[in-house]
Amino acid sequence: MSTTISDSPGQTMHAAHGWRDMPDARGHFGPYGGRFVAETLMAPLDELSKAYEAARNDPSFMAALDTDLADYVGRPTPIYHAERLSARVGGAQIWFKREDLNHTGAHKINNTIGQALLASRMGKTRIIAETGAGQHGVATATVAARLGLECVVFMGSEDMRRQSTNVYRMRLLGAEVRPVESGSRTLKDAMNDALRDWVAHVDDTFYIIGTVAGPHPYPAMVRDFQAVIGRESRRQMLERCDRLPDALVACVGGGSNAIGLFYPFLDDEQVAIYGVEAGGDGVQTGRHAAPLAAGRSGVLHGNRTYLMQDENGQISATHSVSAGLDYPGVGPEHSWLKDLGRATYVDVTDAEALDAFHECTRIEGIMPALESAHAVAYAKKLAATMSPDQIILVNMSGRGDKDMGSVAEAAGETL
């Protein structure tokens, strides 16, 4: 088998049955994904699929997107060799893909720019979104402000408390933040309410889902918009190190930053792939948000995927110090990659993530989002088992400024 590496991933390997051929025409990643929604949404989802297919094949749309990613988002983001962290761990070289340097401070805007341009193209005047940590809400409110679109962001009241700065940012950007008081008052409930709003306003409203979940075409569309992370990383690694990394590490809540990094590397089978779920208090305690580690297949939010659920099929409460990972499901493509063994899913606890947050902050001067700190925590463990001539690329998916309250609270301090 040829292992020639080119800038175009997968060109020489598995062309016939590549890892990147999914989903099928109806949004299936093996047994996962699909479209499980109330009848009212079937026609709007068909309309969205058609509009997206047309847009992605339209050079003028893609050119507009590329221009925005460069001039507005600030892409390409660099890759950075975390030399002091690597030396301290004493194993593989740890590099960061600096998505924290994007406009609004996280990878989320890669997707909201794309979907908002699509919304405008479809003639929609109103944007809605769900948000957990608030990063997707801020990224949505930002592009809505720029394009002059009305914007409503649904956010669990518990998350609004944890992420009050982001709530204020969204309001400054002109968005209405609508508190969600149902269920666990977190991300999954915000998604329920956004879907309910969409059903009632399908004529003028575009729903910008923030992760690679939801009914088809969302998991594929959000992946495509986020795949810029992996495409850049692959090229940058070849330029800087003349080789691909030995391993990729990214945190997984819904999993959009992870799939964005992983996807362009899927056919590079020599690259190991690790997704890091939120272990909360530890998976064995039941207080966590790690459906790939401890869940089973089910249907929620329009797609089939691994879910945290009880024996009666009721969705379980989740726990993570990181609001952005506090979700009982996961993108269907991750479920499929897990079953096929192409990616390995692991988990780290709140305490390990907080330790990694502090260490990365103190010795690299980079304050990771608590979500990204999960990836850093696992990368440290993994690096220690590898040799210094090997490379791990970690997706630094967002900056930690939004988490000052949570970090202080965990340390028993008040701001």
Place this chain on the structure above:
Amino acid sequence: MSRLAERFKALREAGRTALIPYLTAGDPHPDATVDYMHTLVAAGADVVELGVPFTDPMADGPVIQAACERALVHGTSLRNVLDMVERFRQDNVDTPVVLMGYLNPIDAMGLDAFSARAAEAGVDGVLIVDMTAEETPEIVPTLKQYALDPVCLIAPTTGESRMARICENAGGFIYYVSFKGVTGSASLDTSTLAEHVGHIRAASALPVAVGFGIRTPENAADVSRVADAVVVGSALVAQIAEYGEDRTAAQAALRATLGGMRSAIDTQDQNRQEARRA
């Protein structure tokens, strides 16, 4: 002939419109539901629709979401709901019961196990909100194999070709969602209803029920002009929420609310028959 088919045949012969109340099973407590079902039948229900509580009822508005939460506090499971139907059947063998719910609890129980137990308990129809024929082709044949009618939704956004496919699969009756929204939210617009129901009648011989947004006796009477059945949910569930554990008061309120709709529909049905005779 299924219990639903028999009931609709008898209603059609009598020139009457069916009234279908909805309750969330287990709200406010699992041991109240069977009594409430009998109360609804006594107040004029032709079919009882029983909601299976789910943590994430994404097609339901705040009233039914809250009902689901109240039922889940007591751990009401799909198996419990099927037991309730079995108990209801001990005293009522002719009122059809339709389960309405979301796919995941059925998925967790297993489609075959669920269908077998539902048939045994005396369930007549099953409406799975987030099931589509494209996604889960095995569901409709399995339900039919156990003589359960697959009740299907049609929405204002449903196009012609999908409508034909849905009607091909459906059994019992077609449930037309009267507006774009979740349960219990907007108020009903009857102006375009006749046209939509007409499209469905052209595609299917099954009775057409209309639901979502029916709150008052006037709404119910308006809908009965064009539909074969009127579904009312949130207006009843709101009464259960209001009276909580005062079950006597809750039952009185259910009787009054449903009874008012029954009278309004009956008057409308009689007027129509008289107009026809004249």
